[in-house]
Amino acid sequence: MSRSMSLAMSQAGGQSIEGPHGPPQPGTVVPTQRAEASKAIVGGKSIGENYAFSGVHHIFDQHTDSVTMVKFAHNDQGLLACSSLDGTLSICQVAEGQPRVLHTLRHHNAGVTGFDWSSTNDLLLSGGEDGVVCLWSSSSGTCLRTVSDQSGANVLSCVFHPFNSNWAVVGNSNGLVQVLNMSTGHYPKGGTSKVAGQVTALNFDSSGKTLWAGDDKGTIVSFLFDLGSGCLKKGKRCVAQEGAAITSLSARTWASREAPNPTLLVSASCNALLLYRVADKDGGLRLKRKFNVAHMYQPVRSTFCPLMSFRQGACVVTGCEDCSVLFLDVERDQRPLINRLQGHAAPVLGVSFNYDESLLATSDATGLVIVWKRQ
Template identity: 75%
Template sequence: MAWWQQVLAVDAKFNAYRAPNNPSFKTQYIRRRSQLLRDSNRDEDSAALKSYLKNRIGLLQQRYGITVDQLSVKSRSASVRSASRLTAEGDSPRSMSRTALSLGSGQGPEAAPPAGGLVPTYRAEASKAIVGGTSIGENYAFSGVHHIFDQHADCVTMVKFGHNDAGLLACASLDGTLSICQVNQGQPRVTHTLRKHTAGVTAFDWSFTNDLLVSGSYDGHICLWETGTGECLRAVPDQSGAQVLSCLFHPLNSNWIVAGSSRGLVQVLNVSTGHYPRGGTSKVGGQVTALSFDVGGTILWVGDDRGVIQSFLFDLGSGGLRKGKRIVVNEGSPVTCLSARTWANREARDPMLLVSCACNALVLYRVIDKEGGLRLRRKFNVRHSSHPVRSTFCPLMSFRQGACIVSGSEDCGVCFLDVERDTRPLINKLQGHASPVIGVAFNYDESLLATSDATGLVIVWKRKQER
């Protein structure tokens, strides 16, 4: 993608928040941005572009008080329709009026989603055109292995790409180290090995701007790292002296970290002070094995080793937690991964929670209220009974027929599942590992998939390019 297209994509995402009562202005703004960017003829400097995009995103988020991931379904679909028509139809007054109508009127066959529908229907011709008319199975075909990393001596418990970065990858291992890798610039390589923990690393998370990384370990410490240098900025002990089994940044404020312990404590930590705020600690029935925020950072879901999910309401100002709803996934079966996502397409309105549970199941729930209540949507059979297998949503869901999730498996495969298929939901399975697949992660544009296994091997897969 050309540099100006990347910049335009960022502006298009926020376009619904510019002059919300004046759709014509929004259309003119994004059209003029497109013209100026294409006419500037700058040389493509990857470092300068990356810095510009980071600053641009930060300024837009500060101006409109909303993150990229927090954009509503309506604003995403409207802005993407606007941007796609800009490039497809040109700058004629006629095309401008059609775009303004699509942004402002809310009328037409695309305005009202079918009841319970999750994804664009098979009659959504515009959506099919954007992805080249290919099926969901074709979209998740892979051309082979891009690179194999073997720098870790024990199970790699988690892999995760940086936010809005196609090649920045981090890995956590039971050998007590983390590694930061660059996988799409020249020869893939390990840029930093992070050494501070004295026992296995159980979980980690990137800050929104990728300049910080937080990790938790069996050694009972939460570590904060500077990703540019690999330096450990702070190591904070768990306040009860327990093992740290899960951790993550708040999606809107990287000053807040939430960690879960082997003693059942859910703990909010202020990384600036290294202190646990009053009211930011609560207890659940089992060991806290998985955590996930909704995109707005107001609801926190906590999974434990007894097969229970407990929701909490998070106070952004104080870091306080208040218990919400409780649901039993499968009694006695550990919840090993939680992933929340608002499905941002024209016909999907409901936020979802994806749950990996060690009862040979991958479970999809619909979020039904503002306290994090859940209702079962689908359950899939995945080999998972004894390892901390993880799963994730495939990030590009706006213009697809069908919607895909991906999971590791104890049968050594990587499973791709279409949640809309009533029968035979498995659409692809990658076979390359020789031991149970634990971690799975897509980069933001789905060009690369990283998977890890119980022996410490990390495979980066390259997706076939759409024609």
């Protein structure tokens, strides 16, 4: 189903989104002006021009409560999944012909807090406030396995290992970070660790060796993951801000010569979007930038733009409680806000680009999902 609505988009180079001032520091994590070959891949447009949008591609309203997360499948232009506090997930096709809902996934008895795609897109992993982790076939929409949280708590976050989908990690409201073998449904010995607060966000780095967990007390803890045994070894602890829930973590490895440092993007409910440099092999974090984003009460998410490393500048996209979608160049010393999309009538929670950045999906606290088409 879809419904029409009045939508407005505006360039917002003069908005009051603040970042630190001064010249770029040594070891900056973005391509420099010398990266002509990389810039040629995406054409000669400025970063602002690259994030201009031509309008709305489609609107979905199949969910009756907050859509907590939207995420495109890996390396796929149009396969999109959504999770909702109405207790369901949906899988949609937005790139081929008329956009449509392919499957509605029903098994959770309470709100679905989040999900993840497997590396080959054939599986979905979801966690819910009912304390259940579900494994789904994305092609059929069938629930293949359910596993109850081992402490009976709400499941607030979940993620697949990036290379081995037999391994998943789930975080719960009792502060447990738990490795789960999805083939057996068992929690391996040595794969559970405790943090101070409720585990509201999880993310692996691209190698699958480092895991970060964020909690509702404003702390981010790194873990070293053993692929063979599923054991977790606690690494470093970083306090973003005391009492400010971490609602989203997104890791990025910068592979180019001009941008060698891995980074972590963090949404924190203290009106902040934080960019950290990964400082050591144990996943320790060092703050690089802080941006003001309206975010105090809702589980707002943010993400890196997929093609960012091929351009001068580094663009991220984030939801916002003022009902807009913000695009920030996190390497600009002044006026980092390069675009703002306005169309939602409620706080924007989820954001996701497809792999080639031709489509952007956003979701809000009323259950609306908007798919935007880039120029």
